Amino acid sequence: MIVEVGHFALVLALAVAAYQFAVNLYGASRNDAGLMAAGRMAALAQAVLIGLAFFVLMHAYIVSDFSVENVFRNSHSAKPLLYKISGVWGNHEGSMLLWVLILAIFGGAVALFGRNLPPQLKARVLGVQGSVGLAFLLFVVLTSNPFTRLSPAPIEGQGLNPILQDPALAFHPPFLYAGYVGLSVAFAFAVAALIEGKVDAAWARWVRPWTLASWTFLTIGIAMGSWWAYYELGWGGFWFWDPVENASLMPWLVATALIHSAIVVEKRNALKIWTLLLSIFAFSLSLLGTFLVRSGILTSVHAFAVDPDRGFFILGILTLFIGGSLTLFAIRAPVLKAGGLFAPVSREGALVVNNLILCAAAAAVFVGTLYPLALETLNGAKITVGAPYFNLTFGPLMIPLLLLVPLGPMLTWKRASVSAVGRRLWLAAALAAAIGIAVLIVNVRGPWLAALGVGVGAWLIIGALWELSERLGAGRVPLAASWSRLKGMPRAAIGMTLAHAGLGLALIGIFGLSFWRVENIVAMQSGDTAQVGAYTIVFVGETPLKGPNYTGVSGKFDLLRDGKPVAVLTSEKREFKPRGMPTTEVGLHQTVAGDVYIALGDKAMNGGRSVRMYYNPLASFIWWGAAIMFLGGLLSLTDRRFRVGAPRRATVATPATEAGRV
Amino acid sequence: MRRMIKAAALAVLGAVQARRVLAVTADEQLADPRLEARARGLSAQLRCLVCQNESIDESNADLAKDLRVLIRDQISAGKSDGEIMDYLVSRYGEFVLLKPVFSARNLVLWVTPFAVLLLAGAAAWRSRRDRAVAEEALTPEEQAKLKDLIGS
Helix, strand or coil: CHHHHHHHHHHHHHHHHHHHHHHHHHHHHHCCHHHHHHHHHHHHHHHHHHHHHHHHHHHHHHCCCCCEHHHHHHCCCCCCHHHHHHCCCCCHHHHHHHHHHHHHHHHHHHHHHCCCCCHHHHHHHHHHHHHHHHHHHHHHHHHCCCCCECCCCCCCCCCCCHHHCCHHHHHHHHHHHHHHHHHHHHHHHHHHHHHHCCCCHHHHHHHHHHHHHHHHHHHHHHHHHHHHHHHHCCCCCCCCCCHHHHHHHHHHHHHHHHHHHHHHHHHHCCCHHHHHHHHHHHHHHHHHHHHHHHHCCCCCHHHHHHCHHHHHHHHHHHHHHHHHHHHHHHHHHHHCCCCCCCCCCCHHHHHHHHHHHHHHHHHHHHHHHHHHHHHHHHHCCCCCCCHHHHHHHHHHHHHHHHHHCCCHHHCCCCCCCHHHHHHHHHHHHHHHHHHHHHHHHHCCCCCHHHHHHHHHHHHHHHHHHHHHHHHHCECCECHHHHHHHHHHCCHHHHHHHHHHHHHHHHHHHHHHHHHHCEEEEEEECCCCEEEECCEEEEEEEEEEEECCCEEEEEEEEEEEECCEEEEEEEEEEEEECCCCCEEEECEEEECCCEEEEEEEEEECCCCCEEEEEEEEECCHHHHHHHHHHHHHHHHHHCCHHHHCCCCCCCCCCCHHHHHCCC | CHHHHHHHHHHCCCCCCCCCCCCCCHHHCCCCHHHHHHHHHHHCCEECCCCCCCECCCCCCHHHHHHHHHHHHHHHCCCCHHHHHHHHHHHHCHHHECCCCCCCCCHHHHHHHHHHHHHHHHHHHHHHHHHHHHHHCCCHHHHHHHHHHHHC
């Protein structure tokens, strides 16, 4: 019965989404306050209804109601509670339900919190959101219904895919989706602005927090996924340029461009048309990511052709929204007035370069991911685009951008002087260069790229802190004065410092892990020792393992440094009951300098156990860096500008507003 | 069954699909560290044909193991890296290469990122210049007004 309530709520949400779409857009075009108020209620109702449906499904998982096909296929009564809950989105139908839930929550949040928005703009934003919700709810109800019943009900479920039974991965999808779907708000704002034919500083100020929130969620979502890949896959890597990873990287890159270009719109009233286009691109890439992951096209073009319903449905949604919004853009963009002139060397100029490079980098990921699919579809030729391609295209594109990061905030708006910036930053640059050179000298035989990476990372960190200390007047005013300046600073400025410094930290970790990793693969018997980096590893022995829903083997290792024991590590290999899939739990010893990483392998021919050991220098910097970027995003979101007053549009009606009523 | 498991793993939202752990085993490795390093370098460039986006260096599939052994045999037999790669491409096609070749067919792939940068950069430069020109030129009325203002 409860399940039917959820099912009903879902279908009702579909009807409400249709209503939300129609009543908001119609109400806005008539400027009818009553209709627009109804539109706001529809947005809230949709959030409540989908929330109800979602919790009903979660309830079915928690009580292991295997009469629901979705629960039967993806759950097991012996699973720990956490994975019963995360199992809700650990499958196609449930994850699509989460997708529409987050969409509806964002819609509801706009309806609830966008108090300062002009009613018409708000109604149009909600209308566009409603149309996205309508399309995806149709998809869920018609092709991916999570509430389908089974009769007779099976006694036991088939179990959750074991690789998903992990805390980091349990929360990876909700964060990632919050980022993906949050970009729909920027998209809706862009489409609404195109309909109205008006973009101004106030518009940018409303869009920015939503985009920033999406970026923040995407950042932490991607970081969690990569952290999971690092310790769970037992491979020692953190990023594999896998199409599924790329699908999340593309929106992140464009969202990064968008949060920067929106600053220019807000502060200087320039780059308006470009920012609209970026908003459309960012959400389009989110849709593309959903298509890639959900359609099965990645498994192979043929798998897609065998069961094409879902794929074609999402492809249709993709075409409709991307094509529709770009057409609207082509028609309406010329109406928008370009504003704000600036010299090439200026903060605007630097942000334009930032945008160009981020878009080119996103294009590299885009063609690298889709070209093999396109080629195979067109003439059946099969090629592979792997990590070497991305290292050769994405890498060289990003390095100049990273070099520019500390310069940007130092440049003045409109027209900047290179020599003035040089005078302010040369010491920071010299310091970073010295660090890079020192690395090169100490590590003579190491790859020069590693030294470059560490140098650039140091440049980002020092540059960010330098800018902050200048603002605080460090060294020029008393410490107490600096402190009060810090407290008085806009939080968004501190957020930027954190984000840029975090990026530098992550960069150092990425280069350290990629270029200095030490690897040792040996077959070990109990009592054998092996060397990895400065550590000695003693294989104590292995014991059979029995968990709630898996069996396996656990290896115990003593970790010694300079003959002194530092840690005892266990590394596991698990075999999950219902599906018989093996996973690993690596033994990890983390220090600031680097991680010792032990993965257990199969039985070796000589009767011992194949053991793979790594020393991964600076690896933890990657996730600390990402965490700091995430904090930077959160801090910026609490900036008072986003909370109070200021976003109020000048009330003078412009001809463009009138022209907007078409 | 393996296929189904793979498909299921992929369907599930995860960031990466199931990678069975431990690829290169201790038994396979060559005694000479220099030759072994060459073998590792080569296998990182080659795709495991039955997996998704994994190199044979990473993969645990049987085919990947066969290829790793084959590479090591050929290295031991004194073949150069180029010869080994050519042999594998002739046997499995371009699909086996993780780094696509620079060829007319792959031009779009290699050129697009840089073309995007150049074209978008050129467009940005032009639009800036056009606007600068447009805003510098005053309309006749504006000129009259300006004259009026300066004259008074």
